[in-house]
Amino acid sequence: LGDYDYAVAVLSEVVELRPEVALFNYHLGMAYYHRGDKGKALDYLSRAVGDEFEYDGVEEARAVYRELGGR
Numbered sequence: 001l002g003d004y005d006y007a008v009a010v011l012s013e014v015v016e017l018r019p020e021v022a023l024f025n026y027h028l029g030m031a032y033y034h035r036g037d038k039g040k041a042l043d044y045l046s047r048a049v050g051d052e053f054e055y056d057g058v059e060e061a062r063a064v065y066r067e068l069g070g071r
Helices: 004-017 022-035 038-046 058-067
Strands: none
Touching (some): 022 058
16 A cells, blocks of 8 residues: 555564465565565566466566566
8 A cells, every 4th residue: 555664564574474374475575575675676576577476466576576576
């Protein structure tokens, strides 16, 4: 809803508990992206864009990851 500082705070805790869940990493990466922290966005999106992942938003995650310089 646009409150990216709050989103980062909440999602950081979620990812800490379940770091293997690509969807959680995607949401945290996008929150960092919208906050302007491209380095952290790239880090978390890298955990969410593997070919084996399928979830709503995966194509957006891959596009932003590539935009940030990911391969």
